[in-house]
Amino acid sequence: MFKNKLFIKFFSSGLQAIAVQVLGSVFFYFISVYLSKESFGTISWMNAVSFFLLTILGFGLEQVVVRRIAASKTSDWAAAAFFIHTIVGFIITFLLLVVLSNIFKNQSAIYHYLPWFFAAQGLIYIGIPLKQFLNAKELFTPYGIISVVSNTGKIIAVCCLQQLEQLDTATVVVVLICSAVFELCCLLVYLVAKTNFSFKLHFKAYLKLIKESSAQYLSVIFDMSLSRMDWILLGIMTTNVVLADYSFAYRAYELARLPMLIIAPILLPRLSRLLASGKKLGNIQQFYINSFSTVEQFFAVLIPLMLNILWVPLISMITKGKYGDSNAVQFLILSLCIPLQFFINLLWTLSFGGKKYKQVTSITIICAATNIVLNLLLIHQFKGLGAAAAFFITTVLQGGLYYRLVNKQVMNIALKPIVIFMLSAIVIYVSATNIPVNFLLQLLIAVALYVGFAFASKQMTRQHLLNFKHFLSR
Template sequence: MQKKLFKNISANILQQIANQLFSLVIFYVLSRQLSKPGFGQLNGCLALLLICFSILSFGLDQLTVKKIAAGESPSTIVSLYMIHILGMGALFYSLLAMIWLLFPAQPLLPVIFLLSLGKFQSFIATPYKQVTAGREQFSTLAGMSIVSNVVKGIALVIAQALHSIQLHTVIVLFILGDTAELLCTLYLYHRHSIQSIRFVPDKKAYSLLLREALPQLGIVICTAILSRFDWLLLGIAVSDTQLAEYSFAYKVYEIITLPLLAIAPLLIPRFVQHYQQQRKDLSGIYAILRLEMLIASFLIVITNMLWTPLVDLVTAGKYGAVNSNTILILTFCTPLLYVSNVLWTSGFAQHRLQGLLAVIAITCAVNIAGNCLLIPLLQKEGAALACLLSLLVQTVLYFRQDRQIRFARVSYAIVCHPLCALTSIILVRLTPLAFIPALAAAIILYILLASLCGLRTKKEFSLVSHFLTADT
């Protein structure tokens, strides 16, 4: 079991490192080669498509993982999911065609349409990936998940070397990357699948599946809005330049969630099995939260100390100093995001979808109100503050409605580790130290402060390992 855990975590870590590395390459090439307005418009279109296809999923992606982990037939689940995908795809393109007819002069509609061709292929690949995740075949899932970014990243580097980066080139390469992802996913699924897929339309079963997913739909809508509403509002209410700057900082913020992305696919099956077997010992879950606070806070220190000198160096001064306040605020969202993910997984595994929906709906309302109020006043920093505020509200509400996990057991870690990180950053920035000595000083100071707060990494790792490898 220990060997399987190591293999699963290794596969997830390698997948996330590869994905984030090539995602960073993509973002870097585009940020250097496209103008800020052009970069902002492209990110705005991608943000809109992310929201649309997330909503169209109806939450069946997470429901699929839960059903497969609980032992249901992959063939039936994929067959029903594919009916949903084709129906939602027809709805999406019908609505897009109507909008195009009503607003034929809108210059971004062709861009949205072409990019959506790639995103729809990724949409088709989703059920196969989720079944693979539910089976805990994480090595196979890693192969499915990295193809798109690898193809896009390599192709963009080649295009940059040939001095041929234009918007139409980017669109074509994005479609090719998504096509490669779909083909690779189908190949790997059928190669490693025990049971073949038979597509049998079953309206009654599909209706029951949608009814089960209905509470999750509200969560999906709110989560989709939370993920990119700030991008859209910045582009509409402020400028494409502000959107370009904010999206660059936000992308780095997403990259530093790598440890969360590595462990998150492992948690849903384990939490489902934990609550199905009615285990009372939650020490492993508390250890996960404490370790995540340590890791998230360490990443806060590293990111903020590296930000301005490193980013200005690699982007020719375009995205470093102008984003120093933005990235500081966004990085302090990371601990809250880690905690929220664990609490959401706990609630999802206990089938408390209505409670989760209520929390996320309130969070979504806070985020929308915060963005509408703060973006006109503070622009991209306002968007970052709205993100931090909404995640804080979400975390508090999750703890209040969770029947198992208690805030008192982890409150010290949630409060102390981020405060240690902030203290380290502020104190070192007050010194005249140069770049490398300042980075080293901040790291050492954070470790010392965290040690004073009761750092117990060996014990925490042991508890986490036991939780993730418990016999099922």
């Protein structure tokens, strides 16, 4: 029974992640190949700016709403409040961008497209409260199916436009808007027909929700800057071609974190319930969480080890030489952050579930400020490589600060597994890539050495795997 329940949760959560990340990445792969680097860089910049604006509008409500609904059956109203909040914020910002685009209509064409690109992203943003309502109830499949259909439609549309020689920035924006409208309408229909979701706004309760989220509002804004400020600054300080190379590598990095995105929606409600009392976790709970972390890190380190061996030959082949060699070092640096991001996600979830909002905010502000300063210094000198280096340094800092917070105030979490797995993977990567054989054989040798070392050194055991499954099945 536990096995079936766990499989269903992973499948339904995975369906969402695959739809959003994998199919979304396939869509952006096609436009990166079919469009010029200049046009792809422009789209990447508009995506970063829109994401930044929507983060400001969100007011930090997204995570608070999920935690409230997951922890209490009487907090469903929070999703409705967030939904109304998103609609009002979207309309005001969209109208403002339209006015600004008319003022700067004689300037770069990017000002003409930005309001409409924001509209596409904003319509998806309006659907977030509805999606989060379902996720908090651990009903992942409905949005997963909707997103699969939507993203598949985008890919088909881009391919058809390319065949008709009509693919450009304007038609990409139209495709994105149509897809966003489809997703929002389907979510609304499903919630009305299949759930007890109420759209009634409890204004006093909404104000309390705003007050609760305000504690981490700055955290959310600065957290966004960690993932997109480098894109914005690259677009301003360098060229769209430089941004195209970096954003391609960064999207590959984001796709590589897919397992984390699958497990995160399962992890947050579970740890929120465990930490709802406000007390420290017990020894047994800490034991299972540490086993979970060990298994997670084992696979998290394996991902960049495999991808870096494949990067140049595979990406060069599928993009006909457009990308691959030009951004291999950028991807290598970014991929080193993958295991750290898995670890940080667990640490953040423990901190957030334990309501350490002020500490989370402080850590995020420190890291974001550091990231911006590093980007300003390093992009000027090293361009895309500088942005990647700034992101890596900031990720290490963020991991260290969260580790200290969790160890002091939530539980004792083991640091040894991530250190050993990462060091062994670096040695194995250097060794395997210097063997004069086909890259696929290098891949097989590297994986065999990594898995063999992990089990031979007993850093990874069968008991770890059983504990991992037990923790997620409870």
